[in-house]
Amino acid sequence: MRNPFRRQTASDPARPSGVVRVDARTKNLTKRLQAGDVAVIDHTDLDRVAAEALVEAGPAAVLNAAPSVSGRYPNLGPGIVVDAGIPLVDDLGPDVMRLREGQRVVIDLNDGESRGTVRLRGSDEVLAQGTVQTAESVADAMEAAKEGLAVQLEAFAANTMEYMRGERDLLLNGVGMPDVRTPMSGRHVLVVVRGYSYKEDLAALRPYIREYKPVIIGVDGGADAVLEAGFTPHMIVGDMDSVSDKALRCGAEVIVHAYRDGHAPGLTRVEELGVEHLVFAATGTSEDIAMLLADAAGAELIVAVGTHATLLEFLDKGRAGMSSTFLTRLKVGGRLIDAKGVSRLYRTRISGWQLLLLALSGLIALFVALSFTPAGQTFLGLSGAVWDELLTFLRSLIGLAPDSPSV
Structure with missing residues (x-):
């Protein structure tokens, strides 16, 4: 599918250009990226969620200081960007991150075999050179990366045991679980993460939400996804780095996710907004915390939107976070169902x-x-x-x- 937002120079489509938007954190960049801009990122093993956010913004090109495919595992992001018709130039090195926001650049995509060159508009000085990714090069890299799966699975097993040792009291006995005021006992709970196909899942679940009226938990930016879909979250869980002030002020119960040592990066922001909140210190991800809260509160069913389900999705998330998610799914597995399963099995009841x-x-x-x-x-x-x-x-x-x- 070609990207309808992509803007290239009419005279030479092999030399896309645009205003530069620079950020080492891709999810922060996509908040201000506009159609026709040039996205400059530093994202090793570009994942699917980040790639979909980039494609949705419609940049003229994506310049990555790091390799979009390191070969550790078959990550999904590069293929999504390339299939959308957006030029992706890889492994440009740290110099490309020195570009200033608002500068205009031109990218030569045919500067030697599979090489791309970045220059300031109106200048012949080469700022950086990297590899131009194509559908064929991404497919070859994915095939080669499959050989790294065994190593990643070994690292995953070690990480899982480390997480289990650190959080066994929480996982097995619920020790440290905060007392939330949102009633969930005997009810359906919808956990919304701004992840894989979350928009499509929420649209498909509209009849289910209207009929069952589940408790809705937004995980960070998932709270904004709920508001955009026309619903209001009952609870917001996360480190508060990607949720809007509007969502935090919507009346939902706010649970600030802190590290095990008690440090909570988003706590200051919530306090400055004057929002009533609880702090929950745990090692896992905010997605995991939301599911554990619902399980501890006696939810009858936990429906997951935008979360990770397959082996590749766990790997695509990154080894640091996937072990906690894996164990959390084992813990709540009897009550957990993916949104796609609900939309396929659900039928409106006739009274x-x-x-x-x-x-x-x-x-x-x-x-x-x-x-x-x-x-x-x-x-x-x-x-x-x-x-x-x-x-x-x-x-x-x-x-x-x-x-x-x-x-």
């Missing part, structure tokens, strides 16, 4: 009142149809006579004689 209205509508339609045909009019006349005889019979049974003229 007794709806069935009654449907039957009445059918009877009215039948009466109208009969009243406009000769046969129908005869049938209605006979039905009326039978009805009168039935009423007379019932009156005689209870001692009510027909009215007779007075003497």
Whole structure:
């Protein structure tokens, strides 16, 4: 699918140009990236969520100071960017991060075999050179990266054991779980992460949300996703680095995720906004914390939107976070279901009142149809006579004689 927002020079499409937007954190960059800008990032192993956010912004090109594919595992991001028709130039080195926000650059995509060159507009000075990724080069890199899966799985197993040792009391006994005021016992809980296909999942779940009215937990920017979908979160969980002030002030219960040592990067911001909050110190990710809170509160069902489910998605998330998510899913597994599973299995329930209205509508339609045909009019006349005889019979049974003229 070609990116409809991509802007290139009309005279030479092999030399895209635009205003530079620079940030070492891709998720921060995408908040201010506009269609036609040139995104400058420093993101080793570009993941799917970051790539989808870049594509949605519609840049003229993506310049990555780091390798978009390191070969450790088959990460999903580079293919998404390339398939969208956005030029991706890799491994440009730290010099490209020295570009100043607002400068205009030109990228030569054919400067030697598979090489791309970055220059300031109107200058011949080369600022950086890197590798131009294509569909073929990404496919080759993905194939080669599969060989690194065994090493990553070994690291994953070691990381899982380390997390289990540090958080076994929390996982097994709920030690340290804060007392939340949002009632979840016996209810469905919808955990929304601004991750994989979250917009499509929320759209598909609209009938389910309207009918079951689940408790909605927004994980950081997931709270804004809930608001954008036309709903209001009951709880917001996260380190508060990607959630808006509007979401924090929407009336939801706010749980600030802190590190195990008690340091909470987002606490100052929440306090400055004057928002009532609780602090929850734990090693896992905010996504994990939201699920553990719902499980501890007695949720009947936990529906996950935008979270990680497959092996590649766990790897794409990064080894540091995937072990906690894996163990959390094991802990709450009996109550957890992915949003796609709900949308496929869910069918709107029909209430007794709806069935009654449907039957009445059918009877009215039948009466109208009969009243406009000769046969129908005869049938209605006979039905009326039978009805009168039935009423007379019932009156005689209870001692009510027909009215007779007075003497």
